[in-house]
Amino acid sequence: MLNALEVITTVLVGLMVGVEFSVAFVMNPIFNALPDDSYLLARAHGGRMLGAVMPFWYIGSLVLAAVWAVAGWHHHGTGLVxxxxxxLIVSVIMSVLLLVPINNQSKTWTPDNRPADWREQGNRWDRFHYARVAVIVAAFTLLVAAL
Known part of the structure; x- marks a missing residue:
């Protein structure tokens, strides 16, 4: 049973890392190359779509890692888990305090109602997101090493 938990947790976190890495280093650079209105609409749509899924993914990953740590307390690699x-707790805190407030605003923007500093807010979200990606990549690496 512990083996299944380890695999499920590692795969779930790995998929989350892949999606977030793709957002940071594939999708957002593509969006940045679009004309302003298209860029804004693409980012707003992405914010709505991923903003609906990611809270469950982040919290679910954290819960699974915590259960793994408790269930495997006396097994090899528990310190890594x-x-x-x-x-993953840090990533959730970063999300709630830094990224979600910007996302909640930007996902409602249209070319007609965007604020004057919309690009700067998007760039700030990107910088926070790069840091969060680094945190979850480190978490994923530790989970893989604990296997």
Missing amino acids: VTAAAL
Whole structure:
């Protein structure tokens, strides 16, 4: 049973890392190359779509890592899993405090109602997102090492 939990947790976190890495280094650069109105609409749509899914994915990943840490407390690699869970906590805190407030605003923007500093807010979200990607990549790496 512990083996299944380890695999499910690692795959779920790995998929999350892949999606977030893709957003940071594939999708957003593509969106940035679009004309302003198209860029804005693409980012708003992405914010709505991923903003609906990611809270469950982040919290679910954290819960699974915590369960793994508890269930495997006396097994090899538990310290790595605990550290990974701590990093996932950091990623959730970063999301709630830094990224979600910007996303909640930007997902409602249209070419007609965007604020004057919409590009700067998007760039700020990107910088926070790069940091969050680094945190979840580190968490994923620790989970893989704990296997």
